[in-house]
Amino acid sequence: MDAVRTLLETQPLLTLFLTVALGYVFGEINIKGVSLGSGAVLFVGLAIGGFAPKSAPPAILGTLGLLLFLYGIGIQYGEQFFKGLTSPDGIKANAAAVLGVVGSGLLAVALVPLVGVKLDESLGMFAGAGTSTASLQAAMAAMKSDGAAVGYSVAYPVGVAGPILFLYALTALLKPNIVRPPPKLIETAEIALTNPAFIGARLSEVVARLPDGVAIAAVRRAHHNHPSADDLVLQANDVLLATATDPAVLREATSLCGELQPGRMTSHREDLDYMRVFASSRLVVGHTLRDIRFPEGMVCSIAHVRRGDADLMPRDDLTLEFGDRVGLLVNRAHMKPIRALFGDSIKGTAELSFISIGIGAALGLLVGLIPVPIPGVGTLALGLAALLLVALMLGRVRRLGPFVWTMPLSANLVLRNFGLTIFLAQVGIASGPKFFATIGVTGVSFLIYGVVILLALLLITAIFCLWVFRLPFDLAVGVICGATGNPAILAFANRVAPTDRPDLGYSMIFPSMTIVKILFVQVAATLAGG
Template identity: 30%
Template sequence: MSIVLDFLAAHQLVTILVVLALGALLGQIRFGPLRFGAAGALFMGLVVGALDPRLGQGLGSIKALGVVLFCYTVGLAAGATFISDLKRQWSLMVAGVVGLAAMAAAALGLGRLFGLTSPHVAGLYAGVLTSPAIDAAQEATQGAGDTLVGYAISYPVGVIVAMIMVSFVAGRKWPATKDNTSMAEAGLTAVSTVVDRETSIRATPGFTDDQIRISYLLREGEMQLATPDDDLHVGDQVLVVGNPDDVERAVEHLGHRSKKRLTDDRNTVDFRRFLVSNPALIGRRLGDIDVRGRTNGKVTRVRRGDLDMLANDDIILQPGDRVLAVVPANRLSDAADLFGDSEARVSQVDALSLGLGAAMGLVLGAILVALPGGLKFELGAAAGPLVMGMILGAVHRTGPLRWDLPHATNNILRQLGLMIFLACVGLASGPAFTSQALSWHGLGIVVVSTVSLILGGLILLVAARRLGLSAQRAAGGFAGFVGQPAILGYANSLANDERIDSAYGALFALGTVVKIMLVQVIALL
């Protein structure tokens, strides 16, 4: 056994890869309603790290790389919708601040009942909330050993408790009167419709509001592409595309459903999905691209990952998007030339923009700000790349630099970074966890961490429901509130909903700032 441990201690990459493999196996096992997924790397890291303290030493740079990859790619994905969602999410962000303050107060009060020191409480607060504030906690407590003990024990407690809470929320449906409808949840449908009244395309409910698209127009046996200026006559047939409810309203206005599917006739007008790989289109508004002039057609849908969106002028095209274009049959090649339609090109990672963006995030995270009362503030290697990613994700492109990553590439880098980060945390925390977990102080840390997290989480989740926000936005907000990457991954595995990532990014960034300040206050009391 000692020979194996000596080998693993001398070859850190082998150790990490073994933990990743074993963690993947553990992550697939169901424990009641739970399946740890990527968090399996954390628990296997704790087990392997407990075998020999050497296995968790010197992993700082590797762990930092993992958290940078994860946070930067999450920021890019969330940044695209953060500004538009800010009006909905500001109240949830305020509730998150209240919840974090309540957690700090509860942890201090309960910690004293269990005889925990201030360094214990500062460490457990940073650990149960998976916060980069552990660096600020260690500095504020002058590197006290109790700080890392509290962090090591509370970290896995936070993962388990948060997963249980998310499992009760992410898949629920409750009244969400102040939230937008999820595009992933609503889906899109296309209905061939017979026109029973004299009207126009612009007069159709939802058309001018970008809630529906009308593509095909069959008139007197001739198929043509519909244009916004077309008047519709009795007996015409059109194809209406949009969310089911919006399409139903449009069909009721126009006439009735047709027994004929207009898309079956592809002799004159055809449709196809094209992969967006043309660099000139990346980061551009769809409305700024002359699709009509260059193809004599129109785009009705944009598919990004598993999300199918109705095409409107404000959609920003990203590499790897698949646009459904309706064009004259003889112009399909022109459409392919316009969008690129190259798997080889889109699979190439833009290392310049990825490296530059992540590096700027690290620089932002390293900026140290002195606050009144001797407190210091630094975003760190997690929140800095996240905030920078959100900024660049909202900007999309700067001159020739295209910040967006293909959806599949973003997911791969995100998962890779997450698993590396969790494996390193587990390996480094294993010895402290096993030495203290079964002690009186260890029990106290488990209880204080559990109760305080449940209290703070309930404040956030109850507020989200009372504010009329969806359960999915609440789940994403809670994952960001906790700051645990594995919780975000778990929430996304329970519901395919873009609101989860958006809320996570908002609460993670704000929560990191609040945690860094509160953990220093805890250390002083």
């Protein structure tokens, strides 16, 4: 065993990737339909760190992994974050998380008179239970002692492992019926126009009266197919090629316009034919569909955009990203120049602008260093929470001048999952010695206090999310993840709730709750000092 310990301690990179491999082996173990997934990497890391105390890789590796994860989350969900933040569900989610964080903080402070824990240690346990390194730094600076680090070292592993077990128990108790939503696929209908109310009207006026989510890709008239044009005046018996991702609204549009006549357009391809191209050229990537300029004389219409596993309707404000597959109706003679315009390279599915990533991440790190003055409290720095905020804003902007901030979904998933795995392995190995050493000195008392603080955070947030505000379960678990803070919990939540909502809930909550935790620590330290 000594030889194994020596090997692990002298080869930290070997230890890191061994932890990753063993973590995923244990993570695949399925118990009643639930497995830990990448979250098991942390548990393996704690065990290896306890066995070989000097085996931890440099902390910068874990920070880099967390940076990649947070940046990828922000870039992907920037637009949804800002929309959801002002939505009724977003307001409820933030309210539930604030109540959970403040409630657990008050309980941590109450331990001082109740059981005689020092204030700096209790604030450290609060920071550890909420897995907030920024809060730990704030506590140590405010209290001018390292007692917070002792409480943090015990509560941090509890703060990561506890919510995973809590979500496991909550899922087993409630048995939510969550099914991954089927990918949106484009549906088409060929509709002969017979409604007198639409005859003689411009196409743009007719589209405005159709159900939301319906587009007209082409019009057939006098035995010829024509691309849609807003100023086209419709005539009786024109055939409209309608598209939608919801069959119900397509049926409603058909009943409004006239009657189905399948084959009238698709069987005639001499004027317009269908082609699909990859968006890989900077002439189109980062631009909205309305801003794409086709070569003069080109007869072309965008029918849909496929991103990941879903078809997106061709809205004028839809911004193309690297790797999008664009379905077009185009004259065969123009297919070659259209391919050149879009690039049509499969490499676009993995295209990354490292210039944009470098500038975006550097900007986020710089913002995280800026001290923000809080009257009566002092100053605080947001750290990596600021990086997430910057990434969310860049994800919303999507493109700024020559910089394309977005990345293909496939590349984003690989980048952030790799970063998350490296972070979990490094943090687990590094925390293992402190965890077992502190338990050996304080016994189980600090461990129990950390569990109590964590349970207050989890229970208050869950109760308000699920039973007071009645948020959907998959969104609620994302909010719980954001309130507790650690991305390992989010990785597990994505397994028990396989939709986009856990990521969205996490993104809505994590930056604001990091600020709330820092503020609480500084206010508590200031009031106690006064």
